[in-house]
Amino acid sequence: MIENKTEISVEALRAGDREEFSRLVDAYSGPIYRLAIKMLGIPADAEDVLQNTFLKAFQHLKDFEGRSSLSTWLYRIASNEALMMLRKQRPEVSLGDVAPEDDDSSNYYPDQFTDWCCLPEEEFLSSESRAALDRAVQHLPETLRIVFILRDIENLSIHETSEALGLSETAVKTRLLRARLRLREELSTYFGNKLDQRSKK
């Protein structure tokens, strides 16, 4: 979640106050860049999304009606930019829809039943494990990935996530559950192997 440490004045922004806009950029660029990196996996692409998000925000500030918060509005622009970039890279993928195989709930039944929670904390904190976490997010279908990032990495509420993506809360909940279950499967394989390696030592 973006922490609004310094109150940003929407009035000043709409009046074209550039110093206020620079404060907005500093307050919100970290989370927007993080979203883009997690979504796209490539720093150069994430930087493009970051720049386009604030260029668009600047262009459309006059249209900001304050129905959602400033942060949700920025997340909405950033999510669209990230999804558009993915669509450009892979035009055959329709991002508005859930692929048929993703819509079959039996695909989400758990398959891994290893209890890896008992691994020592240092195992979870290693850079190798952090990379495995990022890889698992990259393996999610785009429609699930963006929901997971907004809700569980950016810590938006279900309602804010639905506003940012223009989805119903029910759709957000369904996609979130599926994303979490898929990630749990992948992490179970990864950390299950770690558990095996430790038991062989």
Added chain:
Amino acid sequence: MSAHDYSVCRSLLGSLSEYVDGTLSEELCEEIELHIADCQDCHIVVDTLRKTISLYHESAAESGEVPGIVRERLFRILNLDDYLQK
């Protein structure tokens, strides 16, 4: 597990997200807790699902900084060069 009724596991699966988020109704929470007390697989799924989410929360808390050079290029493209030092 012998004679385990997996249809119960599957019917509860849809509520797991809200269960770990603490937003599920008391009645359904009780149903899940009763079930996982007897079903080791579901118990593990709940525990590892919780752990999965908490690992991502932790990793998010460690990131979120824009590299200096990225910030600099962002400010330049937005014509905010005058405010780069702030």
